Amino acid sequence: MEKIILEHFQNRKQAEETVPKNIPEVISNTVVDKFFLEVYSLTIFTARFFKEVVKPPYEFNELAKQSFLIGYKSLSLVAITSFIIGLVLTVQSRPTLAKFGAESLLPVMVAISIIREIGPVITALIFAGKVGSGIGAELASMNVTEQIDAMQVSHTNPFKYLVVTRVLSATLMLPILVAFSDAVGLFGSYVAVNLKGNVTSYLFFSQIFQSLEFKDLFPAFIKTFFFGFAIGLIGCYKGYNSNKGTEGVGKAANSAVVFASLMVFIIDMIAVQITSLMQN
Amino acid sequence: MTTETSTIENKDDNKQTNSVVVEMQHLKKSFGEKEVLLDINLVMNKGENLVILGKSGTGKSVLIKCIVGLMEIDDGKLLLFRQDISQLKAKELTELHRKIGFLFQSGALYDSMTVRENLEFPLKRQVTKVSKKEMDELVKEALENVGLSDTIDMTPSELSGGMRKRLGLARTLILKPEIMLYDEPSTGLDPITSKEISNLILEVQKKYHTSSIIITHDRECAKLTANRIIVIRDGVCAAEGSYAELEKSEDPWVRSFFE
Ligand SMILES: Nc1ncnc2c1ncn2[C@@H]1O[C@H](COP(=O)(O)OP(=O)(O)O)[C@@H](O)[C@H]1O
Ligand SMILES: [Mg+2]
Numbered sequence: 001m002e003k004i005i006l007e008h009f010q011n012r013k014q015a016e017e018t019v020p021k022n023i024p025e026v027i028s029n030t031v032v033d034k035f036f037l038e039v040y041s042l043t044i045f046t047a048r049f050f051k052e053v054v055k056p057p058y059e060f061n062e063l064a065k066q067s068f069l070i071g072y073k074s075l076s077l078v079a080i081t082s083f084i085i086g087l088v089l090t091v092q093s094r095p096t097l098a099k100f101g102a103e104s105l106l107p108v109m110v111a112i113s114i115i116r117e118i119g120p121v122i123t124a125l126i127f128a129g130k131v132g133s134g135i136g137a138e139l140a141s142m143n144v145t146e147q148i149d150a151m152q153v154s155h156t157n158p159f160k161y162l163v164v165t166r167v168l169s170a171t172l173m174l175p176i177l178v179a180f181s182d183a184v185g186l187f188g189s190y191v192a193v194n195l196k197g198n199v200t201s202y203l204f205f206s207q208i209f210q211s212l213e214f215k216d217l218f219p220a221f222i223k224t225f226f227f228g229f230a231i232g233l234i235g236c237y238k239g240y241n242s243n244k245g246t247e248g249v250g251k252a253a254n255s256a257v258v259f260a261s262l263m264v265f266i267i268d269m270i271a272v273q274i275t276s277l278m279q280n
Numbered sequence: 281m282t283t284e285t286s287t288i289e290n291k292d293d294n295k296q297t298n299s300v301v302v303e304m305q306h307l308k309k310s311f312g313e314k315e316v317l318l319d320i321n322l323v324m325n326k327g328e329n330l331v332i333l334g335k336s337g338t339g340k341s342v343l344i345k346c347i348v349g350l351m352e353i354d355d356g357k358l359l360l361f362r363q364d365i366s367q368l369k370a371k372e373l374t375e376l377h378r379k380i381g382f383l384f385q386s387g388a389l390y391d392s393m394t395v396r397e398n399l400e401f402p403l404k405r406q407v408t409k410v411s412k413k414e415m416d417e418l419v420k421e422a423l424e425n426v427g428l429s430d431t432i433d434m435t436p437s438e439l440s441g442g443m444r445k446r447l448g449l450a451r452t453l454i455l456k457p458e459i460m461l462y463d464e465p466s467t468g469l470d471p472i473t474s475k476e477i478s479n480l481i482l483e484v485q486k487k488y489h490t491s492s493i494i495i496t497h498d499r500e501c502a503k504l505t506a507n508r509i510i511v512i513r514d515g516v517c518a519a520e521g522s523y524a525e526l527e528k529s530e531d532p533w534v535r536s537f538f539e
Contacts, residue, residue, distance in 0.1 A: 138392075141391070142390075142391070145386050145388055145391075146384040146385065146386055146388040147388050147389075147390055147391070149345075149350050149382075149384065149388065150382070150384055150388035150390075151390075152349075152350060153348055153350065153377075153380075153381075153382045154401060154402040154405045155374065155377070155378065155405050155406075156401075156405050
């Protein structure tokens with residue numbers, strides 16, 4: 001199947017080379033071809049992931065190690081960004097709310113935007129930049145220097161050892177990071193509220209928790225698993241299938257970030273649609 | 281008298297066939313449109329160092345990757361330890377592959393692990409579990425074999441190219457393979473280090489009685505290590521013989537490797 005499709009694309013390429021066509025059509029054709037070829041091989045890669053993830057042996061040690069590394073690597077960056085976002089969002093929303101005399105709603109409004117949208121998306125984007133590119137570069141350089149082949153010669157399934165563990169770690173760690181980011185963001189907001197006026201932390205947080213509903217928390221929490229999965233998978237896919245050559249490493253890291261960030265927004269959009277459908 | 285010689289000959293014959301560890305018959309391998317190996321026929325005997333020469337990109341690495349199972353052959357026969365691999369079950373084939381060691385061109389040390397973890401990796405991946413104490417001893421011995429005992433807690437990035445290759449060799453030898461495949465062991469090294477590697481290959485042959493295939497462009501390495509040399513050109517075995525024989529070959533193309 002794979003062979004047939006690849007051959008089809010090769011033949012098509014050759015046909016294009018020999019038969020002169022008008023240029024825009026050739027370009028659009030190859031770009032479209034490339035896109036579908038990419039989608040096709042990513043689908044194969046994903047299917048392989050689901051096949052290998054259930055099949056023993058399980059690489060628990062490596063999973064634990066990767067989870068620690070993946071979480072630890074992005075922790076400080078997530079903390080700083082979330083704090084600043086919480087702070088800035090609060091400071092900037094205040095005048096607008098004050099105009100309507102609704103300043104007392106400030107904590108709740110900021111909390112809902114952080115928990116529903118800003119926390120998950122910002123953390124996922126940082127995660128894509130830090131972890132997605134890291135995985136892409138790591139696997140690509142292992143590929144170039146034959147470390148993946150060496151693993152196979154040592155009777156270790158490299159897909160299981162490298163890909164499955166990393167995708168699972170990313171899927172499990174991103175939700176934790178998002179929860180952490182939400183907490184830090186709310187703290188940033190609390191600090192900003194106290195820059196002007198004086199609100200006790202008890203009042204601030206009880207106001208927030210009283211107005212938060214299950215429907216704010218749950219969908220936001222669920223979608224972070226999908227963010228993590230997509231970022232891990234795309235990082236691994238780009239790294240594992242990179243070109244053999246040193247330029248392949250940079251390319252894998254770069255395209256992993258671009259593709260994973262785009263995917264985060266696409267999943268976010270789908271999640272919003274599904275939640276609003278369910279709430280009607 | 282005559283019967284005696286014939287029995288001796290028979291014995292010799294038996295020994296000959298029994299001692300073939302790798303055999304290829306009309307082996308083919310291509311990637312898409314690109315035909316890399318067209319018709320490879322070769323035999324490797326037990327305990328021998330077989331050197332394969334050929335220009336870059338002729339498919340030498342592909343050839344040994346087929347032996348160790350990193351690539352699948354398209355057509356022809358490949359026999360390991362006199363067993364046709366196409367007739368074997370996956371499990372039996374894995375068992376055969378376990379007897380084969382592969383030294384990668386770059387050493388292929390795992391960057392994310394220390395030297396000790398690198399050497400422990402193949403031990404931990406065996407079927408039979410090794411105790412912590414045994415593991416320490418094997419690691420120590422492997423490092424002594426290549427003369428790098430003091431690097432045990434370093435990471436690969438702190439090591440030179442020659443050291444990486446020696447450690448790659450140590451990691452491969454830790455499982456005491458019966459067949460060793462060396463992919464360009466001396467490429468990218470200075471003449472002195474590359475001579476050290478060649479000597480290590482000879483030591484390995486003597487100490488563990490391994491049979492080896494050595495891929496190289498390096499004339500010195502070939503001269504030092506080869507019991508027999510095969511030259512590959514355009515996907516087929518173009519010449520075969522000892523170093524001395526091929527050096528005086530009629531074919532100027534073959535001779536050019538030895539100048
Ligand atoms: N995985 C692969 N996919 C496609 N082509 C490959 C692959 N591996 C090797 N080749 C091609 O096979 C040819 C032989 O490669 P190789 O065995 O590495 O040469 P060398 O003799 O220098 O070791 C090269 O032209 C290379 O492009
Ligand atoms: Mg090669």
